[in-house]
Amino acid sequence: MLLKVLTGNISFTSLPPLDLASCTKKEILDYFENSYALNESVFTALKDDSVFYKCPDRLRLPLIFYYAHTAVVYVNKLVLAGLLKERINFEFEKMFETGVDEMSWDDTENYRMGGSYQWPSVDDVVEYRRQVRETIRNIIHTTPLQLPITMENNWWALFMGMEHERIHLETSSVLIRQLPVDMVIKPDGWNYAPMNSDDIPKENKMVAVSNTDVKFGKPKDFPSYGWDNEYGEVSCFVPSFEASEFLVTNGEFLEFIKADGYSKREYWTEEGWKWKSYRDANHPMFWICNNGCKSGCGAALSSYSHCRFPETYIANDIINSNDQKYDFKYRAMFDILEMPLSWPVDVNYHEAKAYCQWKGDGYRLLSEAEHNAIRGNQEPCQSGPKLCDPIFSGKISFNNNLVYGSSAPVNLFPNNDLGFYDVFGNVWQWTEDQFNGLCLDTHYLYDDFSSPCYDGKHNIILGGSWISTGDEASRFARFAFRRHFLQHAGFRLARTIQDKDDKIELPTRVVDTEVYVLGCGVEENKLSLDQDKIKPIVVPSTNVHYHFESPHALWGILEQEFGFRKSFPVVVADLCKELVQNNAIDTNSALWIGAGCGRGPVLLSGTFEKLLACDVVARFLDTAMSIQNGKDVKIETESGKSVVATLEKDSKPERVVFKQFTWIPNEVGIDLYDLTIITFLERTQQPKAWLLRLSEITRKKGLVVVASRSGQWNQESLEPTLGEKGLTCIESKDVHYEDTDGDKTASFTIWKHV
Structure with a gap:
């Protein structure tokens, strides 16, 4: 293990988020140390310094960037908020400030990825992270604390840094999971979930939800940190629908593979087929066949393929009650496993949509409003964070917050009062909704976070994954990625209950504001819903800048x-x-x-x-x-x-x-x-x-x-x-x-x- 990357203790146990109306300085310090440690600890899995300069994904930057980036964001936001008067290392704070959100799957590699860019040494970046850590500890000790901590309080910038660090714990885990397996070592204390539960689900039945009214969005005075896109309130009517009891599993997705789903154009959207053809995708990224498929890695790893069966290397430290072998293995964070059929499948939006089309009979993904509807009875927001949001209680009944270091069987954790499993946790769930703010109001520290993504090219993911912690695991969390992006993300099936001749207005919000891309012009934003039967809710982008692109x-x-x-x-x-x-x-x-x-x-x-x-x-x-x-x-x-x-x-x-x-x-x-x-x-x-x-x-x-x-x-x-x-x-x-x-x-x- 590469323990030198730690500036504190190693930890794979997450503290719950803080109540900003009552937290103490000690609790803030503990939560900061925990956030910092979690992110650093995942990098201890890299075998040596050279791996920091590898590009696990050709659309992203080398791992050294992500190791440094979170510390830089702390500094940049604290300077803006006035909590930090002097910069620590302005060269680093330029170099590691901004990552990439590429426009499409076929973007050329960022110039910093190609090998000519001279990144600092790991030792220098470790020292920088140590200086930032000590600086923040000093800020916490010496800055007067006024409660409650709100957006108007300069302490808000510190909580932004901590929750941003937790986002990148997840980002870095996705990238490390794409590395060649011989470049990583599973850290001590990292535990995968059981391969199967005691009662392996035999079917994934559809559960009906009667028409209902839903409200979602985070109140501005809720006493926890939130990202800009969470605030505001949407009220809408949700027509009767049904959704799958479980997340779609690897076992279910295997049937799509056997039906040659990746080779049949009729199952894919136009955008999805272009992505699939360009990437020559034949199965989910974290599945391993023996055919030498493209890896999607960048720079020195561009010719690497993880699709080679190892001769002897199959992890055996997980509970596996199924001895049957399959044509696919499974890449967990640090190991190759036998295929866990009852774990949820990890796919991007395009793959999820193709599966829905293959299933036929009106199947689609959930809308954001429907995901809120299947959550069942929830305490009202006014009841306080520990009652209304499970992540604050520390009593986790979902596969999130690093209970396990992997996905888990879809029925391992209990279902909710409506009969749905894994509404939160296990893997993020792709939705049909395009990302947009819930209100126009935002905050000056957020200007570079959500609003650039209100462009109709990003789809919302909800529910969090097994490694989501802090705000990411909150009931209010709503994130988004471009439809081809790889995350610990899957989906569940949904279907509108309607008469054959009815055209239902589905509470799926799509962005109709044309966004002009420098050097490219306006790209058409085609919807993937059957508009003969379903009418989405069309809304303008809440990024006011995009309205000047006409x-x-x-x-x-x-x-x-x-x-x-x-x-x-x-x-x-x-x-x-x-x-x-x-x-x-x-x-x-x-x-x-x-x-x-x-x-x-x-x-x-x-x-x-x-x-x-x-x-x-x-x-x-x-x-x-x-x-x-x-x-x-x-x-x-x-x-x-x-x-x-x-x-x-x-x-x-x-x-x-x-x-x-x-x-x-x-x-x-x-x-x-x-x-x-x-x-x-x-x-x-x-x-x-x-x-x-x-x-x-x-x-x-x-x-x-x-x-x-x-x-x-x-x-x-x-x-x-x-x-x-x-x-x-x-x-x-x-x-x-x-x-x-x-x-x-x-x-x-x-x-x-x-």
Whole structure:
């Protein structure tokens, strides 16, 4: 075991989450130590340092990234919240800040995966994690604790770090499970579940649920940490349906394999068949045949296949009452096992949907509302966390919270009052719903978490898995992945109870907002439901940024930028040129946040040697880069006015780099900027998330310009945020500009980084 990766004790036992209305500092410290230890402990299974630099999944990063990443997120969020004044290692806090959420299964490997990128040594990263651990221990000891801990409390950032660590315990376990088995060693204290229960289920019958009304969503005042997508409330009517008593098992899925389910196009969605064909998938990823199937690993492991039967290596330390051998083995976390037929199958959304289609007769996946309906009687949220949410009680009656280090027989744990087994735990359950927020309101620390995934390309998973702990194992947990992603995830069958000629409105929420992908355009979001019989609930994305990705929004901003002699970006650029002259600031580099279609940054390109121009809206940036490359863009406005967006004369567009950011990542701070300009606060979801980083990316004695079209962001409103971060307002004024509604007034505040 690679014990040197531990900065504390090894542990595979999880504490329950904390009640934020009554927790003590000792309880917070214990929960932090437990979170930190759990994540580090799973890495002790790697045989040696070299395995940290392997890529178990070509769509992800090497394991060294995930080992460091959680510590970096603690630091980054604590800095934003003001609990940490000085960074620990800014190079690491740039390098390990952000992972990947690739757009499709055939993305090329991230450049950091290919071997040319020089990752730090394991020893250096262990030392970094040790420094972060001691820093957080000190913060807990020395920071005054005010209860209850709410979103408005800076302690919220610490709990975000702890729950994020627990998410990555699961992420890392999925990746380690994909490694060649000879690169891992099962740690002491890791126990697999029994192969079978005393009473192996002979069938998986459908259990009827009468039509009902359900409500789901986490109250904002509930005394536990939650992620942004959990908050809000949805009330909906659920028509009568039936769902399978058990999760679909390996044994049941084996019948789909025997029926050549992976080779029959008619069972697969269009997207699913493209994935299956590209990956040449013939069975679930964690099944092992003897045919040398593609592994999906990356970089040095790209030619590896786990589909080779070992001559002697079959783990024998689990209870196996079935001596029959099958054509498939099973990859558990660290071992190859005989196929556990009564354990739930691990598949992605595409495989689950293909199985449903093979079963025929209207079978599908559950909706999110139906999953809430099969949970049976639950205590109301007002009864407090220990009564209403089992994970808080410490009395676990599901296969979650690391009761076992694997899935378990689907009937090993008791069923609920409606007769359903494993509503929580064992494996996550794919649903038909596309991921979306339950409300528009969010929090500045969350800006880089859920909202980028409200794009119609991610489907919700519910219920948690055997390794879900903390908030992940809560009744409120709702996560999502792209449909081809691999997780400890499975499914149960569902079917609407209806007359043959009825068209039922199913409480399945699908996102209809078109999302423009930089360099690719808009990809069609085809639904996989039988729309002749089922009508889903169509909703707009709750990510407000995506609503600017429409052609109509593009035409509007093109008119605003290029349709007037003194348009808003022209006025901002002129003001910035005056600031350079009057304040004698350096002109090496500038950053323009809210670049739109690029007129402002290009106008300023003759003043600065380098200019980074960023925005959240991909369609705007795509157009900006076309104009930058000399292509004129012509539009007809609603009033019949003809506007041509063209490259400014005497500009130096080669000095401008356009990039899409959903928040200000640390990579923006690699080079500190002489001048930082922010012009789009009115169209951001969380303005504070952008404002908090301005001082950290602007050099000492450099200037920050905040330009507000609405006048809302004036000196008085900005002082509490920018003043606390070391920026001093040196000037505030109103400036007139031209817009579609005539003459307008914008407020400008100029801040110096002292």
